[in-house]
Amino acid sequence: MNARSVFSVFLVLLFLLMTAGCMQTKPPATLPTTAVETIATEVPTQVPTTFIPATTEPIQMLPEIWGLEVQVYSNGESINPLIVVVNRGGKGLNFINQLDVRVTRSDGVIEDGQMVKPMYVGKTLELKGTTQNNDRVEVWAYTPENNRVKIVDKIVPFRSYN
Secondary structure, eight states, rough: HHHHHHHHHHHHHHHHHHHHHTOSOOOOOOOOOOOOOOOOOOOOOOOOOOOOOOOOOOOOOOOOGGOOOOEEEEOOOOOOOEEEEEEEEOOOTTTTTTEEEEEOOTOOOOEEEEEESOOTTTTTEEEEEOSOOOOEEEEEEEEETEEEEEEEEEEOOOOOOO
16 A cells, blocks of 8 residues: 555656656747847957066186176076175185176166175075066176176076076
8 A cells, every 4th residue: 555655756756857847837038039240350469578688798707816796597496586796716715806797677677786705606686586487697807907897798597406
């Protein structure tokens, strides 16, 4: 008896389900479709303008008795990109009066800095850089005769994977 009542409830529900969709008196009205003509216009594409610094120039060599080694690199941090210039010493450590540093960033901004006496191995100077791979760094040294000599001129990559 229990199976018979379950089966009869199932049939009643099936009948109600089938008739539920057929109770509408008239079908919904459909609107006539009209063709909409679209006119394609050419959108001008903007070419990104990025500042490309001039290529490097030849550097001059300090005389051997005033030789000084300078290391230039990027810190590789995307949050605060810096160009780091480090004095690595040499015979001219006590003779070179000053180092002038110029960073020409890829966004066109020029940053200048100076490293003055007392010079020592490991003395650093940090200037703002960019996350691009074309920041140009130039370093000039002042000799004891007060001549300005360009000792570094190179493009510093943001990150190096070597």
